[in-house]
Amino acid sequence: MLSLKDYVGREQSFLKHTILETYLQRLFMIIGRAEVTINYVDCFAGPWADDNKELKDTSIGLSIEQMRKCVATLRKNHQKTVTFRALYIEKDRAAFSRLQEYLDKHRDPAVHVECRHGDYTTLIPDIMAWSQDHFTFFFVDPKGWKGIIGPTTMQMLLERPKTEFLINLMYDFANRAASIEKHEADMVELLGEALALDGDETADIRQDRFLGLYRKNTQNTYGGRSAYVPINRPGTTKLLYFLVYLTRHPLGIKVFKEAAEKMMVAQRVTHAEVQLRKQFEAAPVSDLFAMDDVAEHCITATDNRLLAKQFLLKKLSITPVLVDYDLWATWLEESDLYPSDLQLGMKELVAEGLVKNLNADVSKRRTQFIQPNYPKESERWCLSN
Known part of the structure; x- marks a missing residue:
């Protein structure tokens, strides 16, 4: 590693x-x-x-x-x-x-x-x-x-x-x-x-x-x-x-x-x-409040769930869509989002009653709500009526 x-x-x-x-x-x-x-x-x-x-x-x-x-x-x-x-x-x-x-x-x-x-x-x-x-x-x-x-x-x-x-x-x-x-x-x-x-x-x-x-x-x-x-x-x-x-x-x-x-x-x-190393090099004496400055300039994790939800709602309709590897790859290409973005977005859409899976009960799924080719068979998704 x-x-x-x-x-x-x-x-x-x-x-x-x-x-x-x-x-x-x-x-x-x-x-x-x-x-x-x-x-x-x-x-x-x-x-x-x-x-x-x-x-x-x-x-x-x-x-x-x-x-x-x-x-x-x-x-x-x-x-x-x-x-x-x-x-x-x-x-x-x-x-x-x-x-x-x-x-x-x-x-x-x-x-x-x-x-x-x-x-x-x-x-x-x-x-x-x-x-x-x-x-x-x-x-x-x-x-x-x-x-x-x-x-x-x-x-x-x-x-x-x-x-x-x-x-x-x-x-x-x-x-x-x-x-x-x-x-x-x-x-x-x-x-x-x-x-x-x-x-x-x-x-x-x-x-x-x-x-x-x-x-x-x-x-x-x-x-x-x-x-x-x-x-x-x-x-x-x-x-x-x-x-x-x-x-x-x-x-x-x-x-x-x-x-x-x-x-x-x-x-x-x-x-x-x-950022931390630069700070220590500039001020060798430890400063109890130094981490505040580092935190202000840190790259924070971006929460793209809203973007993911908007994207998924545009891609789904009342007509069932088979989410296989091919479509999953297309979504990742078109949206520029990461897999967890789409997964979390779908999780929230399910919780809000806006979408549903026609092939599986996803209520017990925690992270992998969308499972292309699992188990060896892709699932159909659509908007709720």
Whole structure:
């Protein structure tokens, strides 16, 4: 399990790795029951600022550890043998030397690791050949945004079958260039079309338009679904980047959003710890009233039950609706809400007598009011008469 104390000064990496670890745990176990070989590709592997020679708190060490755990768990609990193939790509020569040195020491017949030196965009044909026809998960975590993650640049990878992505969309950097004329072509490459802004947009509207274009045009090329999670600069409410997830399976959206919700809890904890550390650094002498200032600036948990209730009431009618995995994933995509938001919203609607379940008595359910495909059969919901 990741520990925040190992990420002092780079807390945003802790958040990124938290969702990567949480999601990979679930993804590898699900895919591993159906596939005999699973590929993992890290397009910007590093390592960078990590001081640990074992690289445990980097995406490299984290991914290899998750692959090892999955192999062992599938063998023990499901009598299933799975082989992982991992490809780590790095352009920086010094970082690649560290990467190569680390991977050369790796000895595990169930997890085959390789590395390539170079710009991943020029290596895409090589990556396609290496991946063969196996399921492949791509982690695309660049330090920049120009000419590296746009739908045209990634087209060959996006159109590949049996493929999922977790992409770091560097909003903070790209947003600064969004209104600069010399970057117009770069923005079109990134978003798939021109970003129309009049300069009067609020920060939230600007973010929604930016992310909306990227998701729409990337999905059009990919032919699947997408979800995302925002990452703020630790200790502030300033948005740094979006982690955008692409999948062609509705269950993938469900699992990712559950992992994203856990990461949002970690983000609040991280925010509070950074605020507290800044306070101690500014005033080493303990202050009994210091926590008041920290509390005022903490990121608080957002209660989205009202938004969830409004959304559900729009989606339901007197005609019964089958809430299966496909519809559940669509709701999570369209609403930008988290699973617990919709669950709590439905719980209140049931208590208020506004909706009902036609297949099950939900009065004894405490949290999972909506249960797609449970037990192996989805349930019908509708508005009460």
